[in-house]
Amino acid sequence: MNLKKSAKTKSGKTATQPIRKTPRVSRKLNRPHRPGSSQRSDLPELKKLSRSALLALIADLQKTVHTQDHLLSQAEALGNLGTWEYDPSTDSLTYSRSLAELIGFPSDPQPFPMSALDSVIGPGAATRVRDDLSEVLKAAQHRVSQSTCELASRNSQTHRTAYVPLLDESGVAVRLLGVTQDITQSKAIDQELRRVSHRILTLRNEEQRRMARELHETASQTLAALKLTLGKATRALLPVEGEAAQCIASALGLVDDALREVRSVSALLHPPMLEEVGFAAALHAYARTVSDRSGIRIATHIPESLIQMSAEVEIALFRVVQESLTNIHRHAHANSCLIHIAQVGEIVTLKVEDDGIGIPNLNGNGSSHFPAGIGISGMRERITQLDGTFRISSVPRKGTTVHVQLPVRLRETAAIC
Numbered sequence: 085m086n087l088k089k090s091a092k093t094k095s096g097k098t099a100t101q102p103i104r105k106t107p108r109v110s111r112k113l114n115r116p117h118r119p120g121s122s123q124r125s126d127l128p129e130l131k132k133l134s135r136s137a138l139l140a141l142i143a144d145l146q147k148t149v150h151t152q153d154h155l156l157s158q159a160e161a162l163g164n165l166g167t168w169e170y171d172p173s174t175d176s177l178t179y180s181r182s183l184a185e186l187i188g189f190p191s192d193p194q195p196f197p198m199s200a201l202d203s204v205i206g207p208g209a210a211t212r213v214r215d216d217l218s219e220v221l222k223a224a225q226h227r228v229s230q231s232t233c234e235l236a237s238r239n240s241q242t243h244r245t246a247y248v249p250l251l252d253e254s255g256v257a258v259r260l261l262g263v264t265q266d267i268t269q270s271k272a273i274d275q276e277l278r279r280v281s282h283r284i285l286t287l288r289n290e291e292q293r294r295m296a297r298e299l300h301e302t303a304s305q306t307l308a309a310l311k312l313t314l315g316k317a318t319r320a321l322l323p324v325e326g327e328a329a330q331c332i333a334s335a336l337g338l339v340d341d342a343l344r345e346v347r348s349v350s351a352l353l354h355p356p357m358l359e360e361v362g363f364a365a366a367l368h369a370y371a372r373t374v375s376d377r378s379g380i381r382i383a384t385h386i387p388e389s390l391i392q393m394s395a396e397v398e399i400a401l402f403r404v405v406q407e408s409l410t411n412i413h414r415h416a417h418a419n420s421c422l423i424h425i426a427q428v429g430e431i432v433t434l435k436v437e438d439d440g441i442g443i444p445n446l447n448g449n450g451s452s453h454f455p456a457g458i459g460i461s462g463m464r465e466r467i468t469q470l471d472g473t474f475r476i477s478s479v480p481r482k483g484t485t486v487h488v489q490l491p492v493r494l495r496e497t498a499a500i501c
């Protein structure tokens with residue numbers, strides 16, 4: 085209310101109009117008059133009021149506006165955000181006190197010329213803001229964008245800004261309202277969370293690999309030695325007959341079972357051969373084993389020239405193949421299946437496709453309403469932890485496809501763990 089400026093009316097005449105610091109109020113002032121609105125029909129009532137009653141009404145209104153301005157400022161400060169309004173006819177901004185404090189705009193005088201924006205948020209961010217403004221004006225559509233800027237007053241800050249165009253009767257954007265929020269802190273927390281989650285994933289993989297190796301080097305070797313010893317004892321006691329023969333045969337059988345169990349637990353803990361023979365060979369070998377065991381034809385399409393992927397990414401892809409093949413074996417009633425891997429630039433994609441019965445009750449985009457089970461949610465979690473995307477598509481009686489997309493290497497946040 086403390087600033088005045090000349091503005092053109094629709095008829096082209098110049099009128100003096102108050103400018104408020106918050107767009108919410110000025111929006112009301114600038115809202116085009118709609119035919120049939122009650123604004124004008126209230127005027128005859130006002131004319132009947134005495135001068136003192138009118139003055140009291142104005143004072144009352146001013147008080148209300150002041151209180152609302154104050155509440156809005158408090159809410160903005162609490163939300164770490166500020167509001168603004170852009171006027172294309174003067175290429176200038178008016179903004180709330182919170183925005184001035186948040187970003188370092190001068191609190192007065194307003195409106196602030198856009199040509200001086202570089203000096204407040206730096207030339208790079210200023211160009212991005214100008215581009216956003218002109219695109220929102222042109223498209224006359226709401227937009228949200230995020231950008232990091234080097235503030236003249238402080239260090240770098242990351243903002244999320246919502247742009248809302250105000251349209252005239254013909255749908256042309258005549259002004260823009262905006263809300264800019266400082267998300268520097270929440271972005272830093274996000275990054276920290278991602279770093280910790282990568283760290284947990286790495287530690288889990290390392291721990292599982294260590295346990296797999298230990299199982300192989302201790303329990304497996306001991307059981308193998310026990311089997312040899314039992315064999316030797318049997319030969320030394322020959323001829324073994326009756327109950328003794330039965331006991332030895334059953335002991336040998338138990339040792340075989342234990343060896344198999346230890347090997348499968350060890351393989352579950354860490355994909356076998358991944359380090360020894362490499363990702364592609366390990367995947368081919370695994371697919372062959374499942375095919376022999378299940379009778380399902382499994383084709384593998386893995387490019388020969390795969391660029392080196394981080395260990396976490398290779399393990400994650402291997403795990404998805406393992407779980408998908410297990411699901412196909414257990415649920416799909418499929419005859420054949422294809423494992424397809426491709427790399428485009430720094431992105432690797434994996435598809436595991438079967439020709440089985442499909443997943444019942446799968447919704448359109450294949451992203452939810454799965455029957456209960458931890459296999460699918462485990463795959464999804466593993467992939468999203470590595471910044472990838474996971475999706476399942478399925479057609480009844482035609483089959484199911486698991487789709488994965490992953491950055492080939494972990495981002496810097498993980499690398500510094």
Ligand SMILES: Nc1ncnc2c1ncn2[C@@H]1O[C@H](COP(=O)(O)OP(=O)(O)O)[C@@H](O)[C@H]1O
Pocket residue numbers: 411412414415416438440441442443444454455456457458459460461484
């Ligand atoms: N390839 C597939 N073909 C048909 N149904 C599948 C397939 N994969 C998963 N399903 C269905 O989705 C359910 C959930 O799978 P999952 O989360 O791996 O749990 P689980 O295998 O332990 O049941 C399965 O029970 C099955 O009904």
Ligand SMILES: [Mg+2]
Pocket residue numbers: 407410411457458459460
């Ligand atoms: Mg499963």
